[in-house]
Amino acid sequence: DVAYVNGVFTPLEDAKVSILDRGFLFADGVYEVAAVIDGRLVDNEAHLARLQRSLDALRLTSPAPMPEIVEIERALVSRNGIDEGLVYLQITRGAAERDFSFPNNARPTLVAFAQRKNILASPAAQTGVKILTVPDLRWARRDIKSVALLAQVLAKQAATEAGCQEAWMVDQEGFVTEGSSSTAFIITKQDAIVTRPNSTAILPGCTRRAVMALADQEGLSVEERPFTVAEAQEAAEAFLTSASNLVLPVVSIDGRPVGTGVPGERAKRLRAIYLNFARATAV
Ligand code: PLP
Numbered sequence: 001d002v003a004y005v006n007g008v009f010t011p012l013e014d015a016k017v018s019i020l021d022r023g024f025l026f027a028d029g030v031y032e033v034a035a036v037i038d039g040r041l042v043d044n045e046a047h048l049a050r051l052q053r054s055l056d057a058l059r060l061t062s063p064a065p066m067p068e069i070v071e072i073e074r075a076l077v078s079r080n081g082i083d084e085g086l087v088y089l090q091i092t093r094g095a096a097e098r099d100f101s102f103p104n105n106a107r108p109t110l111v112a113f114a115q116r117k118n119i120l121a122s123p124a125a126q127t128g129v130k131i132l133t134v135p136d137l138r139w140a141r142r143d144i145k146s147v148a149l150l151a152q153v154l155a156k157q158a159a160t161e162a163g164c165q166e167a168w169m170v171d172q173e174g175f176v177t178e179g180s181s182s183t184a185f186i187i188t189k190q191d192a193i194v195t196r197p198n199s200t201a202i203l204p205g206c207t208r209r210a211v212m213a214l215a216d217q218e219g220l221s222v223e224e225r226p227f228t229v230a231e232a233q234e235a236a237e238a239f240l241t242s243a244s245n246l247v248l249p250v251v252s253i254d255g256r257p258v259g260t261g262v263p264g265e266r267a268k269r270l271r272a273i274y275l276n277f278a279r280a281t282a283v
Pocket residue numbers: 033178179180181182183203204205206207208241242243244
């Protein structure tokens with residue numbers, strides 16, 4: 001496997017950064033993940049726009065301009081022969097003597113790699129996923145896609161140990177914020193697709209945005225408002241979205257079946273619609 005580190009393509013096992021890198025010491029960095037389908041990048045402009053927004057929030061300047069980043073992503077896809085999978089890229093404030101304040105002369109670190117993954121024929125799309133809810137223990141700027149992911153790691157591990165595939169995090173008022181690495185949706189018995197509005201409480205999902213636009217084009221009603229765990233358990237259907245999972249039906253929440261406890265028809269349809277969009281627009 002070939003990876004990228006600061007201007008150089010290198011075998012993955014040789015791809016290394018300093019132990020003084022601020023990504024390692026402080027989680028002082030941001031990342032992006034884009035899906036690859038048919039060897040092409042899905043909705044990548046949205047991912048790069050969000051990367052720029054995350055960089056701006058940390059007052060970081062990318063060591064490579066965005067068009068060059070796209071070339072790096074494409075090179076990783078082709079050099080690794082990825083037909084279906086994802087590209088990960090991360091920018092940190094670089095290596096410097098350990099001090100909380102920004103260093104004066106560090107060069108930001110840019111690393112990237114590609115992974116093979118079954119996206120289209122995902123088993124979870126057939127079976128649906130089980131959700132465990134956990135308190136949302138994260139900081140107050142969840143809209144930044146930072147590499148500080150400890151709360152999400154612990155949330156996902158709790159889900160895994162409970163036999164679930166994703167954790168939905170819940171705020172202090174009892175409303176679902178989002179999944180550990182996905183956006184949370186429900187479909188009410190009145191047929192409204194409901195998801196929490198974008199704010200500093202959640203990451204603005206690229207897949208969320210595309211799915212909402214597609215649902216709107218289909219004439220489906222979309223409501224942006226918070227929902228509780230109880231409302232989700234009572235909903236007709238539930239689903240999640242993320243770049244590397246597209247749309248996945250949710251079949252249970254904390255052991256309670258959602259709807260009939262099997263993947264819902266509307267969620268399956270939204271997956272198919274999103275997949276068509278992804279394939280048709282990937283570049
Ligand atoms: N929310 C969180 C916390 C995430 O980590 C992710 C992606 O990994 C998402 C939502 C979904 O965002 P996207 O659809 O852009 O992948």
